[in-house]
Amino acid sequence: MHRFLRITVLLTGLFAAFSIYAAESQQSVPMTEDSLGPLVEQPIEFPHNRHAGDADKGGMQINCMYCHTYARRSAVAGIPPLQKCIGCHQSIESVRETPRIKKLFEYWEAKKAVPWKKVHDLPDFVRFNHERHIKRFIEQQNRPFQEVCGYCHGNVKEMTVARRSKGLTMGWCASCHQKDHTVVAEGGTPIGTQAYWYTFYKPEVEDASAGVLKAKGPNDCWRCHK
Amino acid sequence: MSISNLLENWSKFRHTHPVDDKPHDPYKWAMSIDLDACSGCNACSVACYAENNLPVVGKEKYAHGQVMHWMRIEHYWDEDVGEEGGREFPDQGAQFLPMMCQQCEAAPCETVCPVGATNHTEDGLNSQIYNRCIGSRYCSANCPYKVRYFNWFNYPTTDNVWPAEMVQQLNPDVTVRGKGVMEKCTFCVQRLRAAEVTAKSEGRLVHDGEVQTACQQACPTSAISFGNLVDQESRVHRQWRAQQVELDKDKQAKDDHEEPSELRGYRILENMRPYPSVMYLERVRESAI
Numbered sequence A: 001m002h003r004f005l006r007i008t009v010l011l012t013g014l015f016a017a018f019s020i021y022a023a024e025s026q027q028s029v030p031m032t033e034d035s036l037g038p039l040v041e042q043p044i045e046f047p048h049n050r051h052a053g054d055a056d057k058g059g060m061q062i063n064c065m066y067c068h069t070y071a072r073r074s075a076v077a078g079i080p081p082l083q084k085c086i087g088c089h090q091s092i093e094s095v096r097e098t099p100r101i102k103k104l105f106e107y108w109e110a111k112k113a114v115p116w117k118k119v120h121d122l123p124d125f126v127r128f129n130h131e132r133h134i135k136r137f138i139e140q141q142n143r144p145f146q147e148v149c150g151y152c153h154g155n156v157k158e159m160t161v162a163r164r165s166k167g168l169t170m171g172w173c174a175s176c177h178q179k180d181h182t183v184v185a186e187g188g189t190p191i192g193t194q195a196y197w198y199t200f201y202k203p204e205v206e207d208a209s210a211g212v213l214k215a216k217g218p219n220d221c222w223r224c225h226k
Numbered sequence B: 001m002s003i004s005n006l007l008e009n010w011s012k013f014r015h016t017h018p019v020d021d022k023p024h025d026p027y028k029w030a031m032s033i034d035l036d037a038c039s040g041c042n043a044c045s046v047a048c049y050a051e052n053n054l055p056v057v058g059k060e061k062y063a064h065g066q067v068m069h070w071m072r073i074e075h076y077w078d079e080d081v082g083e084e085g086g087r088e089f090p091d092q093g094a095q096f097l098p099m100m101c102q103q104c105e106a107a108p109c110e111t112v113c114p115v116g117a118t119n120h121t122e123d124g125l126n127s128q129i130y131n132r133c134i135g136s137r138y139c140s141a142n143c144p145y146k147v148r149y150f151n152w153f154n155y156p157t158t159d160n161v162w163p164a165e166m167v168q169q170l171n172p173d174v175t176v177r178g179k180g181v182m183e184k185c186t187f188c189v190q191r192l193r194a195a196e197v198t199a200k201s202e203g204r205l206v207h208d209g210e211v212q213t214a215c216q217q218a219c220p221t222s223a224i225s226f227g228n229l230v231d232q233e234s235r236v237h238r239q240w241r242a243q244q245v246e247l248d249k250d251k252q253a254k255d256d257h258e259e260p261s262e263l264r265g266y267r268i269l270e271n272m273r274p275y276p277s278v279m280y281l282e283r284v285r286e287s288a289i
Helices: A002-024 A048-052 A082-089 A099-109 A130-140 A145-153 A170-177 A192-198 A205-209 B003-008 B043-051 B059-063 B108-112 B138-142 B164-169 B189-201 B214-218 B235-242
Strands: B029-034 B072-077 B094-099 B118-120 B126-128 B224-228 B278-281
Touching (some): A082 A099, A130 A145, A130 B189, B043 B214, B108 B118, B108 B138, B224 B235, B235 B278
Parallel strands (some): B029 B278
Antiparallel strands (some): B029 B224, B072 B094, B118 B126
């Protein structure tokens, strides 16, 4: 009887210890090689690094929202129409004969859209709004756009074909929504509901720029789930 | 919401009265339905089917009580129906009552969900999270209005629910629910969220009339009005105030008088204290249909 009790106590203790360890250790998101997401085969291997990368690495430093133009005014960021690619590339003679651009013009002449595949695909029961995040961090806090897009999309300016490098799980979203983000950073503008409340609780200018006023992201199931 | 946050700020999260101690701000979505205007045409129900990707289950499943109408028209008859005195099928004297989720402030369904799939939102909606729901159906059992509907089948793969060409008609802003999930009227939350996002980006609140529910939009007699109850100028607020119906009361002051009130506004099963968000306006004309 005593032996039975001893084993029970030992097992309970071991289980409790393991549970505490498991709860405290960071849950890692399964990823493939060099912690990038699954490789999505695209019809044309689009070089993001060439377009958006830094100038010293041979990039053109184009704003993400020059092509993904809907991000700032709608829920989805959008894939640029083929017209947008051609708009620039018809006057760039130096790369006109390279295989990828040739392929691009083939689509153009056949009057067919490039069948791009989705890389950051959220489940159907999730509602994500690009516009709100752009407004909150780029317009309101005046943060650089590549940093802001990178919160969810990773360092796209160093990728060729974009890959999903962040978890995009609910816990991952919530980890950011639970943080206290400053409402207005230096040089930023209060907009949206913040602007509305700002008229009532307008803090001293020094305080506002020092980031005293803080707010969390929405924490209500139906904000993101549909 | 982490456990530590919950423990530290317990007094902030604790409610002593579902509505009274923590007023809604800046939104509280509410509805009022004028039964005098309702002609029982079912347009609201049809609009709801189209907007919310509701499956058309067919005659057989309907007979089994597995119909998925979030918005249903209840029929009541002036004459006796049945064996005792009345006729079997009355040909006139029908009265109609559109019934959908009442978005209760103290919702009986929320407290019994074993997995917390149904919650209360800040703007006074009773949310239903499909991907969290495990299908215990306890909420439906506890709902006094019987407005929760369960997916007994995987309707997207069931024949004739959405024939191939009808798939294009599905609303992308609403999940297509799978088997084993509970669902109910959402007050067209996808429209509310879209309007809120637009308003927020423009630095204002949602105007009255800017957002309509699908049933309201389809109603030919404008019997349904919907809006923000916090907004003093909104149509729905003015109606509630004119009828002296208050959200946070389980018995309205006007009903305390001995003489019956001339006012038509009432809420269904109000004395059970679910604090529903839908006010009905009693019918005054005689049934002509």
